[in-house]
Amino acid sequence: MDFTASDRISALLPRLRQFVAEEILPLEADPASYDGHENIRLDLRDAVRARARAAGLYAPQMPEARGGLGLTMAEQAAFYEETNRSIFGPSCFNCAAPDDGNMRCLEMTATEDQKRRWLQPIIDGTVNSSFAMTEPHPGGGSDPGMIRTRAERHGSRWRIHGHKWFISGAAVARHFILIARTDPDMGETRRHLTAFLFHADQPGWRIVRRIGNLGPDEHGGVCELEFDGLEIDDGDRLMQVGDGLRLTQIRLGPARLTHCMRWLGLAKRSMEIAKAYVETREGFGLRLSERESVRIKLGEVAHDIQIGRLLTMHAAWKLDQGDLARKEVSSAKIHVADTLHKAVDTAIQLCGARGYSTDTVLEWIYRYARAARLVDGASEVHKMVLARFYEKEGSDYWRWG
Known part of the structure; x- marks a missing residue:
């Protein structure tokens, strides 16, 4: 490597x-x-x-x-x-x-x-898009086996009924990827889901609400959607019938890792703001940057950011080799999500009231950072993934090559 x-x-x-x-x-x-x-x-x-x-x-x-x-x-x-x-x-x-x-x-x-x-x-850049998978209980969230939104075939068309929520970007999206159940058996199988494409102007669905949250939001926020007979031509089906779970795996692995890539940039920006402040702010006869307690905080976060970069780069390298890199992506996501929060929390603490105010973007990043441990799989789910790999592989979990 x-x-x-x-x-x-x-x-x-x-x-x-x-x-x-x-x-x-x-x-x-x-x-x-x-x-x-x-x-x-x-x-x-x-x-x-x-x-x-x-x-x-x-x-x-x-x-x-x-x-x-x-x-x-x-x-x-x-x-x-x-x-x-x-x-x-x-x-x-x-x-x-x-x-x-x-x-x-x-x-x-x-x-x-x-x-x-x-x-x-x-x-x-002429349209925005959205990926509609997550559902309210008892539907599917982290567990796609629970997805209840159904697609029923009628000749060359599919009719969609169901309920989705926390769908990122939906309020401004024109193009949607939808995951729905095409196997009527509600038991968990590997071939029960199929992916479809639809356009915002098609009838038979609606945005129930844009869900308020801690924010700030990606463009289009997170929305609750309702499907009541949306018709999709079979030519707008992605992959084969029953390939929906496979498609989510193709999408979500790299998407989780690109979150990590971006979050590392925000973590570094947070520390950049803090470093500039402590190097000029003086109190009790010393610059803040000269205090050992401040230097230790900066060193800890620099250490964690570098670990996150190495985990992210390792997972990226594995994906470039054609590997799904499930362990590597989960490890990166757990660590980088924690690191982003630690970095911006540390930066706010070092900047004091200025960091808490809107005079810097630190408060924006802080609120944004809280979602990192939830989006694209909660940290606990990724730890379960790693536990399953360890149970299966034992010491080979850490094998070289």
């Missing part, structure tokens, strides 16, 4: 860092840059995206033939981390959730016609 940066990413990173510093970071200080849910205004985002595309810094995860950069997962780890030096960064480079995971999933699973109709508009 050689984590030396490739020539390609080494050439991109200085340009990317300069773009973030000059084009995006200044926007954070202007209240007019924000929408009503504390994210960058979509019209402003689109203007920055146009400049990012012109600079050759757009859609890093997509093939060059589709207008992207065609980076490997290992290269994306460095790229995504740098984009999230700004809270607005990932969205401006079109590598923010949920579009990021949806684009990756469609590129890997869709037919060429489906890619033309459903994927390319997301890459081009």
Whole structure:
């Protein structure tokens, strides 16, 4: 495992860092840059995206033939981390959730016609997208075997009935990926789910509400959806009937890891703000940075961030080798979610009242960070995954190669 940066990413990173510093970071200080849910205004985002595309810094995860950069997962780890030096960064480079995971999933699973109709508009930035899987109890959340939203076949069409909630991005999405049960047997099987594509304008479904939360929100928030006879043509089915669970695994593994990549950028930004403050703030005859207690806090977080980077890069490397990297992704997600919270909490403590105020973005990151231990599988679920691997593999859990 050689984590030396490739020539390609080494050439991109200085340009990317300069773009973030000059084009995006200044926007954070202007209240007019924000929408009503504390994210960058979509019209402003689109203007920055146009400049990012012109600079050759757009859609890093997509093939060059589709207008992207065609980076490997290992290269994306460095790229995504740098984009999230700004809270607005990932969205401006079109590598923010949920579009990021949806684009990756469609590129890997869709037919060429489906890619033309459903994927390319997301890459081009003309539409936002959403992934509709999670359901309220007794439906499926972390356990897809419990999914109850059903798709019933009527000739060449499928009719959808059911209930979804906490669906990221739904309020602004135009293109949706839907996971529904096509096996009427409510028992847990491996072939009970199928994935479908639908457009926001199709009748037979509605957004019940945009669910309020601690925030800030991704564009489109998290929404509750109701399906009451939505009809989907069989040509808009993704993969084969019964392949829905396989598709969720294809999507969610890399998506969890790209969360880690972005969160590491936010953790580093938090410490950057804290470091700048403690190096200038004086009290009782010393700069804060000269106090051993402060230095220990900074050292601990720097240590944890570096562990998170190594876990993330290892998982990215495994994915590049064609491995599902389930253990590695779960380990990275557990650690990086904890590290993000620790980093921003430490930064707020070191910055005092200034960190708690809206004079910095630390309070924004702090609220955002709390979701990290929940989204794309709660930390407890990922620990259960690791326990199952250990029970099965024993000492081979740590094997080389």
